[in-house]
Amino acid sequence: MLTLAIDTAASFCSACLWDDASERVVAEEERDIGRGHAEQLMQVVERVMRSGGCDYADLGCIAVAIGPGSFTGIRVGVASARGFGLALGIPVTGVTTLETLAADAAGDARGPITVTVKGGRGQFFMQDFDASGHPLADARAVDEAAADQAIPDSACLLVGNAAAEIAEKLVASGRKLPALIDRATGNIATVARLSARSSHAPVPLYLRGADAKPQEGFALARADAKGREAGR
Structure with a gap:
C-alpha cells in the first residue's frame, strides 16, 4: 500500500510517497517556505506524485501532521488531507509534530x-x-x-x-x-512511517488555551453531515 504524507504544520511544506510493504520512500519533497502553504502544497504533492510515477488511485492512505505548530499551516494540511480522503475514499491518519x-x-x-x-x-x-x-x-x-x-x-x-x-x-x-x-519539525518520511501505528484522527492539535483538544470545527467535516468521511 502507498501512503501520501503531508506536513504544513511549521515553516516546511512537505509531501512524501511511502511504500508500506517495503517501508521505504518512493518520492519526497521538503521545502522551507515560511508562509504560503495553501498556495504551494498542491504543487509539492503533484511533483511528488509525478516523481514517484504514481496516480492518486494508487494511494491507500493519507497521513498528515496535525500539530502543534502554526494554526494556519495545520489547518491547510489537515483540510487538504481530509479532502484527499473524501475524494479517494481512503483513510486519513493524523501524526503529531x-x-x-x-x-x-x-x-x-x-x-x-x-x-x-x-x-x-x-x-x-x-x-x-x-x-x-x-x-x-x-x-x-x-x-x-x-x-x-x-x-x-x-x-x-x-x-x-x-x-x-x-x-x-x-x-x-x-x-x-x-x-x-535543535529543529522545529520532523522528517516527512517519519510522518508517513508513524501513520501505520497512529490512532490520531485527522483533526488539528493546537494545545493553546481553548484549543487544548483537537478541534472538529472544519468546513470539510460540516459538509459531510450525513456520514463520517474516510479516515475518521
Whole structure:
C-alpha cells in the first residue's frame, strides 16, 4: 500500500510517497517556505506524485501532521488531507509534530526524550517520550518562563526549536544539561512511517488555551453531515 504524507504544520511544506510493504520512500519533497502553504502544497504533492510515477488511485492512505505548530499551516494540511480522503475514499491518519520529532531523535537517545517547540504567545509545547520515541505523558503547553521546571530530571535528550533556550535556563539553575537537537519539525518520511501505528484522527492539535483538544470545527467535516468521511 502507498501512503501520501503531508506536513504544513511549521515553516516546511512537505509531501512524501511511502511504500508500506517495503517501508521505504518512493518520492519526497521538503521545502522551507515560511508562509504560503495553501498556495504551494498542491504543487509539492503533484511533483511528488509525478516523481514517484504514481496516480492518486494508487494511494491507500493519507497521513498528515496535525500539530502543534502554526494554526494556519495545520489547518491547510489537515483540510487538504481530509479532502484527499473524501475524494479517494481512503483513510486519513493524523501524526503529531512532537511524536515525529521524538521518533527522528530516538536513534540518538540514551534515555528519555523531551520534545519542546515554540508555541508563541509566551508558551512552549512539550511532551515526554522514552528512548524509543514512545510517549510517556500527554502533550502539554507550558509558560516559557517556567519551561525549564517542566523538564523531567530523567531527560537525557531535548529536541525541538525551544531546546536551546530551555538548556540555558537549566544551566543557570545548576541542573543537569541533556543533549540537544535543535529543529522545529520532523522528517516527512517519519510522518508517513508513524501513520501505520497512529490512532490520531485527522483533526488539528493546537494545545493553546481553548484549543487544548483537537478541534472538529472544519468546513470539510460540516459538509459531510450525513456520514463520517474516510479516515475518521
